[in-house]
Amino acid sequence: MIALPDRHIWQRETAKPTANRLHLVKEPATPAAAPVSAGTETNRDRVLQAVHDGARTLRDITDRTGINKGTVSREIKALTATGALRKSDDGMVLPGQEAA
Structure with a gap:
């Protein structure tokens, strides 16, 4: 029979308390997570441009923009x-009356 260790087997021995x-560690927010600025193109802009x-x-707009169908x-x-x-x-889908 093998001798058991002098300590309980379910407890660890650690050299340092934080070993x-x-x-x-939370990282600060990146610029990509910031709100959309006025200079960027929105999905609505991209859909409108594709129609123009x-x-x-719907399929053609989805293919041209690369945006999800929904x-x-x-x-x-x-x-x-x-x-x-x-x-x-x-x-x-056609451009609105003011665009014609």
Whole structure:
């Protein structure tokens, strides 16, 4: 039979009190996490520009902008409500009346 150690087996011996401990260090916010400034292009701007450049369907706008389909749909709805875009009878997305 093997002799057991002089200490309890479920307790660790540590040379220093902080030897094997991890500490959470919070980093300061980066500029990328800052609010959007006036000079950057928003998703709404990108959707509007894609329609003005000739995109007429949700799929076409999604492909041109690289934005998620749900986000594009939400932006089209918002832009249609403001009059910046309109939908034709066949479902095509067109620039609003003020742009024509």
